[in-house]
Amino acid sequence: MEVNCLTLKDLINPRQPRLNFAIEDGENAQKENIFVDLSRMPPKTPIKNEPIDLSKQKIFTPERNPITPVKLVDRQQAEPWTPTANLKMLISAASPDIRDREKKKGLFRPIENKDNAFADSLQFVIVGNSPVEEFEKQRPSRKQKSLGLLCQKFLARYPSYPLSTEKTTISLDEVAVSLGVERRRIYDIVNVLESLHLVSRVAKNQYGWHGRHSLPKTLRNLQRLGEEQKYEEQMAYLQQKELDLMDYKFGERKRDGYPESQDPQLLDFSEPDYPSSSANSRKDKSLRIMSQKFVMLFLVSKTKIITLDVAAKILIEESQDTPDHSKFKTKVRRLYDIANVLTSLALIKKVHVTEERGRKPAFKWIGPVDFSSSDEELVDVSASVLPELKRETYGKIQVCAKQKLARHGSFNTVHASERIQRKVNSEPSSPYREEQGSGGYSLEIGSLAAVYRQKIEDSSQKKALASKRVGPSSSSLDPSVPFPALSVDSEYCVNPLAYPVFPVTQTDLQAFSGQNGLNGQVNVSLTSVASAVESLKPALLAGQPLVYVPSPSLFMLCGSLQEGPSPGSGSEDGRSLEAPTAAELSSAPLAQKRLCEERKPEEEEGEPAMKRQNREYEDSPLSLVMAKKPSDYTDFSCPKTLGGRALMPLEDTHGNGQLPAAKEASGKATANCFAASEWGNPSGNTDVEKHSEENESTKESSLLQYLYVQSPAVTSSSDPQEHPVHTA
DNA sequence: ACATCCCGCCAAGAC
């Protein structure tokens, strides 16, 4: 893991690793908060960040006690250090030496240094003092410390579609250390992930990693709930209202626009009572719930674009908090946090909506849209119950599949209901971390949207141009046109680039391959990609009425290909049984592969996103190669049983069904399939396209047209992204 | 000036 690198550096000096540990541990020992403080104590200036000492990690490495929540303290203590030692350390902190050390740490913090990834494998390398200087140089910019980036790193550690067999346990401490951040940050990430059931809390300090297997299901449920909540109407209402005036007091809005306002439901939903959660207390209004609601808004939205303020207003209302401005601001802050995580999951991307008033920040859903597979499993949710119920439900299901539950004693922490869920969800697995082994690739993996974007910008622009040429035709209207009320939003600027990466496939592959030593990483030259993309586009677009052309990224293309009615990406998905055009099919994949291959050589810090994407591509090809049977596809697409059990069970099922020997392979295949099915769509394009087809609403909305245009200028900007275009 | 959102204080809760 990246951590290693840091460690190494830290170790730089003759320090024995042990010593380092001890020291660091001592530091670490202090709880994050405390620790932080300490760190601050010294000259904050440059250092700020690195509360945590990586070195330990290394040493301990991830695997360490996965199950039992290990406290840093404990670790420390393992070391010769005593608590007093910590004090000493603190004291010493004042000394320059210590400062340096910390600085070094800071430098090494994985987050900042993406390159570190493989460090783990490396043993401690002693480095010169340079680190300090470097540190100063490097002083991580704020962006480098962003939650989104952090989340990507976090995600990179785990396979998107873990095999059923591997139960990954996430130790918050570990992760915090390895990522070089305070635990508090990890909570932010984990809470959002938990809201989507990508992880579940197993015990104190312990989370179980589920991956995206159940994501479709979860989304489906959320969508359902969102519908029940009538979020769409609320949004429409708000938007309208905004036009009129800014206030978002909920009393007003509801009445006006939509009488039927289901506020009560919402309210209920939001906090009051989850059956599961005993006390709604703060937990219930937590980030988790906000996250789910936020996602619901997207799923319900026809436009798939939601502005932060609208989301904030809706959330505020639900919470019933007083509408005061401060609340609003706070909500928005939280939404940014959530959005960052969702962005790194490639579920949404940032865009800007131009209204009469001006440009507003917004997010567009680029995740899977069709969770067509119906499940009965669903939670019968009364809205109120929703989240928790779901969890439980899922959990139960899973449990059934696997009875393992919690053997760990650790459950105690959770509320009864929660406990159940959590237990269910997370199995006391032995911690397998692929990451460990993979150290190197960990970083690469996930979807690094942000990074990716930047990198891509150039290419994207080009593409954008191309797309434009293609014309409005290519630039599609957003099929999903908003509700009439939404007219406000008429203009959306979206960056073409979608960076949607599917961590999924990659991860999976990695998991698989990773063991093999395969790192899917590939660096594709942007140019090559672009060219490929463009070539592909036409074909893809051709049939569809409305197409959102994601100009920029290959990724997008791929996605479209796969999903799209068109091409055959299907092989992966299994969908494309009927390969649309042989040529297309073949071409696309091949192209991708090529690209991927090309890239491989280069890996750089900034690149991770690219890499990941590339991998993804690779993955898809792989999957193709693997050739799953259509059957798999079907399964995924229609989780007859229920997507729910999905995670492990599905895999298991497959495995079982298939030759045991082949299990692995099958597992992989399945994983891929999943990935494809779920994520194949991930690209916004796909979604859009589908929507266009599907949405009836579209017609209405047809009035409004959204052009997605790439901003020509974008390149330079860090966020190339979208420029608003006014089409309507 | 405004958009983003990091940072970490500090309280609620779980032991």
Added chain:
DNA sequence: GTCTTGGCGGGATGT
């Protein structure tokens, strides 16, 4: 009381 969680919002950074 200690430790884990995580709400919250000040204020820094980015644009």
